Every structure is written in C-alpha cells, then in structure tokens.
Amino acid sequence: MSSILKLIRVPRWASVGVCVLVVALIGMGFRSWFQTPTRNLIFISLDTTRADRLGCYGWKDASTPVLDGLASRGVLFERAYAPVPLTLPSHTTMFTGLYPPEHGVHNNGQASLPASLPTLATELQASGYDTAAFVAAFVLDKKFGLSRGFDHYNDDLSQADQSLHGHHRYREGRIVSSSAMQWIERRKENSFFCWIHLFDPHFPYSSHPDRFKDQFASDPYDGELAYVDQEIGRLLKKLDEAELLESTTIVIVGDHGESLNEHGERAHGMTLYEPVLRVPLLIINAPGSTAGHRVAQPVSLVDLLPTLLESMQGRKDLQCSGRSLLPCLRGESLDPGNCYAETDEPFQTAHWAPQKALINSNFKYIRSPKPELYDLQADPGELNNLASISPDLLQEMDTQLMAMEHAMADRVTKAIELTDQERQTLNSLGYASPGSAPPTDTAGLRDVKDMLPWYNLLNDATEMMDAGRYDLAEPALRQIVAADDQYFLAHGDL
Ligand SMILES: [Zn+2]
Structure with a gap:
C-alpha cells in the first residue's frame, strides 16, 4: 500500500467509490490538483458537526477518511468558532462576513437577511458565476433570505422522510448531494459556486445500519459523521469524473457543534461552550494555499466571506466584521484577534438570560448572570471557571466585548410571516420562539x-x-x- 493510501486509512466499510476516487487522485497527482489556480467554489456546510469528532481533529473512533484525506491536502483550522450555535444565523454570518448584531438574524425562523446586505452568492453572481444552493432542512428555506444571489436555490423537502423523522423535516444527505451533482455535471463553461448543506448529524441521530451495519450502534452521532463523509466522497468522485477537481476550491465547515450531554446540554443552542462553538473548517485547493497546513490561532466563521473573496478574486474592499485569513492559507501567521459568539435562544425559549462570549488565543469569557472565564489552553474542557479568581481579566474581556458590540452596527431586520405548519416544524426542531424581542437589560433573568x-x-x-x-x-x-x-x-x- 502506498504511503498516501495509508494516510487516507480507508476502512473496510468504505465504498468502492471512495477507493476509486483515491486511486484516481493518486493517478492525476495531488500536486497538480492543489496548485492549479481555481475558478470554482464548492462550499459544504455540515450541520451540527463538532470539530473534535472528526479523525483529522483527533477523534480516534472517527470514520471520516475522506475529510481526513482532504485535511492533509488543504488548510485545517484547529480553532474555528461559530458565531452562534444555531443554523440560520451561523450560515448568515458565513455568507455575509457580519455577526448577528449586524445582519440582524439572531435566531432560526424569526427573521430573514435584509435585502440590502451583499452575500457571497450575490458577489459571485455579480462576477458572472453560475450559483446554486442545495439545502437539506427547513430552517434554511428560501424565505429566510439566503437564497438571494443563487440562480438556483434547491430547498425542496418533498423527499423528506416524514414517517421516520416526524416533524423533523429534512432530507437525507444522499438526496442533497445527488441533486448537487446533477447541477455540477452540467457546468462546463462558466465558473460556478455551489453551496451544499448536509443536515444528517442533527438530532435525531441514525447509525445508518444499511451502510455500516452495527458499527455505530452505540454511537450513532459518529455514524452520521461517517455518513456525510461518504457523501462528500461521492461528490469528489463526481467532480473528478467531470474533470473539475483541478479548478475548484472546496470549503468544508460546520455551522455549529453539538453538546452531546457536556455541560448539561444535550444538543445545541442554549450554551456557548466549546462543543457547540468549535467547528471543523477546511479550505482545500485555494490559490496559493499551503497543503497540509494547520492553523492554531482562533478564527471565526465571520472570516469566511472576506477570505474567499480575496482568495478567489483579490477583493480587499469589503465592509464587514470578518477579516481575510489569506495569510493562514499561505502558511503565514495571523495577528491575534477576538472572536465573538452569542446565543439568544435561552431568552427566546424561556426568558432566561441570553449569553455572549469573547474568545481570544488563550481565554474565553462568557457574559451571563453568573459570568464565566476559562483558560482554554490549560482547561480545554471548560471545567474550571476563573471568574472569581481573575476578576481583572474578566473585567478586561468584558470591556473588549463591549467595544466589539459598539463597533457592530445594529441593523433592523424585517419580520417574516410563517404559516402554522412552518412554525410547527420549527417547534419540533426545538427552534420555537414566542416572537418577542430580546431584552436589552438582562438583570434579574435566570x-x-x-x-x-x-x-x-x-x-x-x-x-x-x-x-x-x-x-x-x-x-x-x-x-x-x-x-x-x-x-x-x-x-x-x-
Ligand atoms: Zn445547524
């Protein structure tokens, strides 16, 4: 077995397609694939995917050979932070380069992106790109505003398995990826941008026994990650067959993580601890990037838009909160910076105090009625709250957080009408809301x-x-x- 095949560690269950892809990639030569200037962008967002459950992020029980192989040939961000542990606001930040207080989408299902704000899709469409999105779940329905700039926005849930998932309306990754492949196959002349959203790792988890037998019976969340890994393998194989690999930059990113019962939370949305904020971020085949580079500095998903537009188009004129990570892609260091995160979900679901957080290279500060301060280097599990031990540092980070908040211009977001059925669907996903505005004064809230x-x-x-x-x-x-x-x-x- 060649060293590359050993590196990819294709397990017994891996599909023939993945093996064929690996052989094909070796045959065409990774060097040429990853050093050719690109013109296309495939952006794959993995719902509910925490970084530390992938093999390339160190999870020993992971079965993610495709992602692990991509990581070794792209740039891996070890500490990429979601701005909010909720699907719609996190994706909105990725595609605007703005934090929730700026784009106004704090929660799922309550607001849509203002039409005045440019997005990655509107910018690339204006540059002549063919653009298409294939989303898997209702929370990213076109009515919430992310469809703007896409020639084709596929949010068709007619194939969602209602009997299996009840009100959890989403379609499986194989349906999403197959639809995307059909669109990609037809792209021959024009540059294209394709966003593919895979929802499978979201609760409820399936161990996918049809693919993996009982391998993930005791940990179906890992089974979901293995499933999306295979779907990404199918996509790569199709790209290779269409001779598009050389000309395509690929982004793999989680929209938020999953608590999996850590810190008392089962899923996501209510807390700002590492399991829900730290997500995988891989950028593969970006022009000038250093294959296999791993970036240790904390970065935010707000940085994706300026990074991609500078990398692909040389754009440096963007008015946004994100900063270009192009130096990281080249293997250079990045100036230290702060990452912002928030969740309004506690207030929306129970009138409990919303939370905000500031993360830097060493520490995380969580503003809440009982504030928290963690040394992420010494205490990555966030088990030792330093708030009472280091009040000066806590105050300093709160001051920095306030400065960041003041720098973010609040924008008014238009209200959006939901049908009763759509509101029921959001309720079933745990995305319910009473529709009331977040409080400006949280004193006295639980x-x-x-x-x-x-x-x-x-x-x-x-x-x-x-x-x-x-x-x-x-x-x-x-x-x-x-x-x-x-x-x-x-x-x-x-
Ligand atoms: Zn999500």
Whole structure:
C-alpha cells in the first residue's frame, strides 16, 4: 500500500467509490490538483458537526477518511468558532462576513437577511458565476433570505422522510448531494459556486445500519459523521469524473457543534461552550494555499466571506466584521484577534438570560448572570471557571466585548410571516420562539446553566406527550413550573 493510501486509512466499510476516487487522485497527482489556480467554489456546510469528532481533529473512533484525506491536502483550522450555535444565523454570518448584531438574524425562523446586505452568492453572481444552493432542512428555506444571489436555490423537502423523522423535516444527505451533482455535471463553461448543506448529524441521530451495519450502534452521532463523509466522497468522485477537481476550491465547515450531554446540554443552542462553538473548517485547493497546513490561532466563521473573496478574486474592499485569513492559507501567521459568539435562544425559549462570549488565543469569557472565564489552553474542557479568581481579566474581556458590540452596527431586520405548519416544524426542531424581542437589560433573568435540567425535563415531557403518556408528562411539567413559574412553554403544555 502506498504511503498516501495509508494516510487516507480507508476502512473496510468504505465504498468502492471512495477507493476509486483515491486511486484516481493518486493517478492525476495531488500536486497538480492543489496548485492549479481555481475558478470554482464548492462550499459544504455540515450541520451540527463538532470539530473534535472528526479523525483529522483527533477523534480516534472517527470514520471520516475522506475529510481526513482532504485535511492533509488543504488548510485545517484547529480553532474555528461559530458565531452562534444555531443554523440560520451561523450560515448568515458565513455568507455575509457580519455577526448577528449586524445582519440582524439572531435566531432560526424569526427573521430573514435584509435585502440590502451583499452575500457571497450575490458577489459571485455579480462576477458572472453560475450559483446554486442545495439545502437539506427547513430552517434554511428560501424565505429566510439566503437564497438571494443563487440562480438556483434547491430547498425542496418533498423527499423528506416524514414517517421516520416526524416533524423533523429534512432530507437525507444522499438526496442533497445527488441533486448537487446533477447541477455540477452540467457546468462546463462558466465558473460556478455551489453551496451544499448536509443536515444528517442533527438530532435525531441514525447509525445508518444499511451502510455500516452495527458499527455505530452505540454511537450513532459518529455514524452520521461517517455518513456525510461518504457523501462528500461521492461528490469528489463526481467532480473528478467531470474533470473539475483541478479548478475548484472546496470549503468544508460546520455551522455549529453539538453538546452531546457536556455541560448539561444535550444538543445545541442554549450554551456557548466549546462543543457547540468549535467547528471543523477546511479550505482545500485555494490559490496559493499551503497543503497540509494547520492553523492554531482562533478564527471565526465571520472570516469566511472576506477570505474567499480575496482568495478567489483579490477583493480587499469589503465592509464587514470578518477579516481575510489569506495569510493562514499561505502558511503565514495571523495577528491575534477576538472572536465573538452569542446565543439568544435561552431568552427566546424561556426568558432566561441570553449569553455572549469573547474568545481570544488563550481565554474565553462568557457574559451571563453568573459570568464565566476559562483558560482554554490549560482547561480545554471548560471545567474550571476563573471568574472569581481573575476578576481583572474578566473585567478586561468584558470591556473588549463591549467595544466589539459598539463597533457592530445594529441593523433592523424585517419580520417574516410563517404559516402554522412552518412554525410547527420549527417547534419540533426545538427552534420555537414566542416572537418577542430580546431584552436589552438582562438583570434579574435566570442563568441558563442553572436551568438546563428543567429545559431537558421539558423535552422529556414533550416526548412523553408525543408517546401519549400524559400521566407521566403532567407531573414532570408541574415540577418544571414549580422551579420556574415564568417558563411559558411548560405552562403552555399544562
Ligand atoms: Zn445547524
């Protein structure tokens, strides 16, 4: 076996297609693939994917040979931070280079991107690119504004498996990737930008026994990552067959992570700890990039737009919060910077205090009623809150966070009308909201980290009611209301 094949570590279950791709890539020579100036962009966003569960980020039980192989030939960002642990606002930041306070999309399903703001798609379309998006879930429906700039925006959920997923309306990755491949196959002359969104790692997790038998029976989340890895392998194979690999930059990025029960949170949205904010970010075959380079400095997904437009078009004139990571792609160091993150979800779902965070090379500060400060180098698990030990540093980072907030121009976002069915779909995904505005003064609001047990119990009660066990749900709901008599969702269920 060649050293390259050993590096890729194709496991027994890997599809024949992936093996064929590996052989094909070796045959054509990676050097030529990754050093040819590019004109196309394929942007693959992996929903709910935490970085540390991929092989290239060190997870020993990972089965992600395609992503691991890409990482060794592209640039891997070891500390890429999502700006918010929610799908729509995170994607909106990626495509605008603006943080949520600037583009105005703080939550799922409540606002759409203002038509006045340029996006990666509008900029590339204006440059003559063919543009298409293939999204997997309702939370990225065209009505939320990201469709602007795409010639073709495929958010068709008619093939969503309603019986299997209930109200969790999304279509499987194989359907999304197949649709994208059909569009890509027809691209021969013009440069193109294709966004592919894969939702599979989002709860509920499937171990995909049809592909992997019982390999992931005990950890279906890893099975979902193995599944999307295979789908990306299929896409690469199709690109190779269409002779488009040499001329295409590929971005792989997570929109946010998943707590997987760390810090008391089951999924994502309510906290700002590393499992939900640190996402994979790989940029492969960017012009002038250094293959195999790993970037240790913290970067934000807000940096993607200026990075890609400078890398592909030499653009340096952008008015946005993100900064170009082009030096990183070349293997050069980047000036230290701060990353901003927020979640308004605690307030939207329970009128608990929203959270904001500032992350630098060494520390993370979380502003909340009980503030938190972590030394991410010494304590990557965020288990030792230094807030009371280092009040000066906490104050300094709060001042920096305030300065960052002041620098971000708030923009008014238009309200968007949802049908009852669409609102029900968002509710079923845990994306419910009462539609009220976030508070400007959070004094006196409860701290979400104290309330997560009740949030989890409410989810349990909802499952009990879905199963018809109202006899079990009612005492659980009464427990929740006793703990927080303002918890309107629990009151509503009672
Ligand atoms: Zn998401």
